[in-house]
Amino acid sequence: MTRAIRYTLLSMRDLLASAGPFALLAVGLLVLAYLWLDPTPPKRVRLATGPAQSAYEEFGKRYQAELAKNGIEVVLVPSGGSISNERLLRENKADLGFVQGGTASRSGDEAKQAERVQGLISLGSLFLEPVWLFYREDAARKKSRDGTLRSLTDLAGLRVNAGSRGSGVPRLMRQLFEANHIDAASMTVSQLEQTPATVGFLDGQLDVIVFASAPESLMVQMLLQTPGVKLMDFAQSEAYSRRFGFLSPVVLPRGIVDLARDLPPQDVRLVATTTALITREETHPALLQLFSQAARNLHGTAGWFNRARAFPTIEHSEYPISREAERAIQGGQPFLQRYLPFWLANLVERMWLALGIIIAVLLPLSRIVPPLYAFRIRSRVFRWYGQLRSIEDRAVQDPDTVPELLRELEAMDRRVAQVAVPLSYADELYALRANIGLVRGRLGAPVPAAA
Numbered sequence: 001m002t003r004a005i006r007y008t009l010l011s012m013r014d015l016l017a018s019a020g021p022f023a024l025l026a027v028g029l030l031v032l033a034y035l036w037l038d039p040t041p042p043k044r045v046r047l048a049t050g051p052a053q054s055a056y057e058e059f060g061k062r063y064q065a066e067l068a069k070n071g072i073e074v075v076l077v078p079s080g081g082s083i084s085n086e087r088l089l090r091e092n093k094a095d096l097g098f099v100q101g102g103t104a105s106r107s108g109d110e111a112k113q114a115e116r117v118q119g120l121i122s123l124g125s126l127f128l129e130p131v132w133l134f135y136r137e138d139a140a141r142k143k144s145r146d147g148t149l150r151s152l153t154d155l156a157g158l159r160v161n162a163g164s165r166g167s168g169v170p171r172l173m174r175q176l177f178e179a180n181h182i183d184a185a186s187m188t189v190s191q192l193e194q195t196p197a198t199v200g201f202l203d204g205q206l207d208v209i210v211f212a213s214a215p216e217s218l219m220v221q222m223l224l225q226t227p228g229v230k231l232m233d234f235a236q237s238e239a240y241s242r243r244f245g246f247l248s249p250v251v252l253p254r255g256i257v258d259l260a261r262d263l264p265p266q267d268v269r270l271v272a273t274t275t276a277l278i279t280r281e282e283t284h285p286a287l288l289q290l291f292s293q294a295a296r297n298l299h300g301t302a303g304w305f306n307r308a309r310a311f312p313t314i315e316h317s318e319y320p321i322s323r324e325a326e327r328a329i330q331g332g333q334p335f336l337q338r339y340l341p342f343w344l345a346n347l348v349e350r351m352w353l354a355l356g357i358i359i360a361v362l363l364p365l366s367r368i369v370p371p372l373y374a375f376r377i378r379s380r381v382f383r384w385y386g387q388l389r390s391i392e393d394r395a396v397q398d399p400d401t402v403p404e405l406l407r408e409l410e411a412m413d414r415r416v417a418q419v420a421v422p423l424s425y426a427d428e429l430y431a432l433r434a435n436i437g438l439v440r441g442r443l444g445a446p447v448p449a450a451a
Helices: 002-037 055-068 082-090 112-115 167-179 195-204 217-226 236-244 285-299 324-330 342-366 369-398 397-418 424-440
Strands: 044-048 073-075 095-101 122-134 160-164 186-190 208-212 230-232 248-252 270-281
Touching: 002 082, 044 055, 055 073, 055 095, 055 122, 055 285, 073 195, 082 095, 082 122, 095 122, 095 160, 112 342, 122 217, 122 248, 122 285, 122 324, 160 167, 167 285, 167 424, 186 397, 195 208, 195 217, 208 217, 217 230, 236 248, 285 324, 369 397, 369 424, 397 424
Parallel strands: 044 073, 044 095, 160 186, 160 208
Antiparallel strands: 095 270, 122 208, 122 230, 122 270, 248 270
16 A cells, blocks of 8 residues: 555656646746736725715715625715816826716817816716705795796896805806806805705805705705795706706606605706716726626616616716726626626636636647656656666677676666656566566576566
């Protein structure tokens, strides 16, 4: 048993020695491919959201929880809104951020717009952000007997908070005012943060407050149910969408806020932008895939302004769409990720092409391993034939040296008996020993009996 184990270990040692360079080459190529492809995403990522209690902040928390399932820590970076988020991305103070439609188009110069989107890509449009123009009913009675504002021209003489600094609302409202030939000097315009603006609005210090936010915003939810506060109906919503490509006409359905209280009591026409998730081009592809899949889970359900699976979408984008996002939005979850943990599926998906190339290179090289293994084993036997032939030639040339040559043969025979080869090559070893006996017989010495 001991000898059989020894032969087995010997064979394995020779096989490892023969295949060693091949294995080292394979490992080296794999390491180089891994370093080049960098398939493992960073464990920490910064997401620029928005003001406190905004829809952006709420969605940021949802992304945080969703990516935590795959071991990714999402650090939320508060900001003033879309414009601030775009700046944070360009200054490398955030890795991803929510950006409102129209942000990249705030300059009329096409060259400046192209420069603005350079280096940034989109993971698709996530949800609609209607323009919520809330007004106090008592202030509106100065304009109409029923306390209803019917167009933006009715805002003249009122105290209006047109969004907060750093968000896209002030710029959007300026565009809408210009389209309606409204002089901003005809009203008192402020740009307070959402929370102080809402407090001032409820205290009567403001007559009108404007948000551009998803309905998930706590401020929007509260104001929609506050007595004495009305939401302006944009009767010209279709016209606005024709004038401004980043706006879409939407309808807030009757009763959607509270069916029991029938809030709102009738359909309300609004205009809305779409919000996209923007990132830099150098962001790790695996992170883009994770965020895109999270977007499908978080925004794919039916909402107040969309049916199920309408979002996320690659339409209405001012930025180039990421290929990872396009694949996730249109193709769903990759096949391997349905059955394997994300880190393993991602590793295989990102390495498979490199693995194919490595296999294509190594497969022809692998054919030299069996001949090399055979050469290593047989060389232990064949190297003795040179010495054996030398003994035979010297015996022919100088017969007086036969006794000395016989002693050399005996020593060689003892040493050959100690040579270990795998059992599959034992026939060649025994053939060598038989040939040693043959030469001994030619030199006139009796061949020893087999042990």
